[in-house]
Amino acid sequence: MNLAMWGKALTLTPRPTKEEWRELDPVSRWLIASRAAVLVITLISSGIAGLFAFMQGGFDLLLWSLVTLGLLMAHATNNLLNDLTDHLKGADSGDSFRTQYGVQPVEAGLMSARDILFYAAGTGLVALLAGACLVYLRGLPVLVLLAVGAFFVLLYTWPLKYVGLGELAVLVVWGPLMIGGGYYTITGEWNADVVLASLPYALGTTAIIFGKHIDKLEADREKGIRTLPVLLGEKAARYAVLGTMVLQYLLVAYLVLTGFFTPVMLVVFLSLYGFFKLMVPVYRSPRPATMPEEYRADVWPLWYVAFAFLHNRRFGALFVLGLVVEVVLSASGSI
Numbered sequence: 001m002n003l004a005m006w007g008k009a010l011t012l013t014p015r016p017t018k019e020e021w022r023e024l025d026p027v028s029r030w031l032i033a034s035r036a037a038v039l040v041i042t043l044i045s046s047g048i049a050g051l052f053a054f055m056q057g058g059f060d061l062l063l064w065s066l067v068t069l070g071l072l073m074a075h076a077t078n079n080l081l082n083d084l085t086d087h088l089k090g091a092d093s094g095d096s097f098r099t100q101y102g103v104q105p106v107e108a109g110l111m112s113a114r115d116i117l118f119y120a121a122g123t124g125l126v127a128l129l130a131g132a133c134l135v136y137l138r139g140l141p142v143l144v145l146l147a148v149g150a151f152f153v154l155l156y157t158w159p160l161k162y163v164g165l166g167e168l169a170v171l172v173v174w175g176p177l178m179i180g181g182g183y184y185t186i187t188g189e190w191n192a193d194v195v196l197a198s199l200p201y202a203l204g205t206t207a208i209i210f211g212k213h214i215d216k217l218e219a220d221r222e223k224g225i226r227t228l229p230v231l232l233g234e235k236a237a238r239y240a241v242l243g244t245m246v247l248q249y250l251l252v253a254y255l256v257l258t259g260f261f262t263p264v265m266l267v268v269f270l271s272l273y274g275f276f277k278l279m280v281p282v283y284r285s286p287r288p289a290t291m292p293e294e295y296r297a298d299v300w301p302l303w304y305v306a307f308a309f310l311h312n313r314r315f316g317a318l319f320v321l322g323l324v325v326e327v328v329l330s331a332s333g334s335i
Helices: 003-011 018-023 026-033 036-055 061-088 097-101 113-138 141-155 166-187 192-215 217-222 228-232 234-257 263-283 304-331
Strands: none
Touching: 003 026, 003 036, 026 036, 026 061, 026 113, 036 061, 036 166, 036 192, 036 304, 061 113, 061 141, 061 166, 113 141, 141 166, 166 192, 166 228, 192 217, 192 228, 192 234, 192 304, 217 228, 228 234, 234 263, 234 304, 263 304
16 A cells, blocks of 8 residues: 555656566555546536535435546546547557656556556446446436446547547536436436536536647547647647636626525635636747746746646636535525
8 A cells, every 4th residue: 555656646647667567555556556646626516416415415425435436437437438439549659748748557568568458448347337226216307318438438538539529528518417417316306507517617628638639639640540639739828728717707607697606605716816817828829849947847838738737627626616515505505
């Protein structure tokens, strides 16, 4: 058991050598291979679904726990299959962008294709078991949500990402599917307003994958991976990311004006300072050819995705904070 590595793998993307890998425990290997550091994005989506359920008086701890476990394991399975698929298709061969910012276990020779497929099968099985429990407890409509989720888990890397649909898939998954579907599974009720209210956070996750694909645009273009940034071109893609971030604020304002949210949710506008100070200058400018002196070496060569992740963390934290306050006020009878 290596608690220090567990903590590192949950916050960063470790780059262990073969010697270090051999010394790691199975949990550390799974955390690194599944890119556990990014699973927090899914945890937040599940948390938002739970908070919406609280607001509507339909929260159930058991159902929320099963939803959260299933979503986290599904995301981890997708990450494992992503690396395996890109390895088999040659997308991560050589000095690829993926191997520069974090270890790609198969490409680095740390795991065989059989090993990572075994990890993916075990992780996917946990997700399926959680889903099966939810189908049993909530009924057949949850089976539809489970099938849609399996579709994206299995087909995101190929063919969706290869034909410019990866970014749209992320928007659908981390918003309507995870939050809207999670809310339905917890409460037993479908709520169109909740689906709409899921989009501000989902747009943030979409900006992250958009930023990542801009970072690796040239590599993707050379290997025939037609992500949306490849199809749009770098400059248009950069401004598209800024547009998705602006839309996050506009949607929150709209939901406050229509009465779904109280003015408490305007707290997300505190992240506008960072948006104008960092996001606008970064996304209006081409990517630097070399790492800036003041930049973190353990983050480079990630650039646009790193800033999008930072914005999403700030916006998401304030979004969740606002929801928590709304839940407290609702429970106290103040709203």
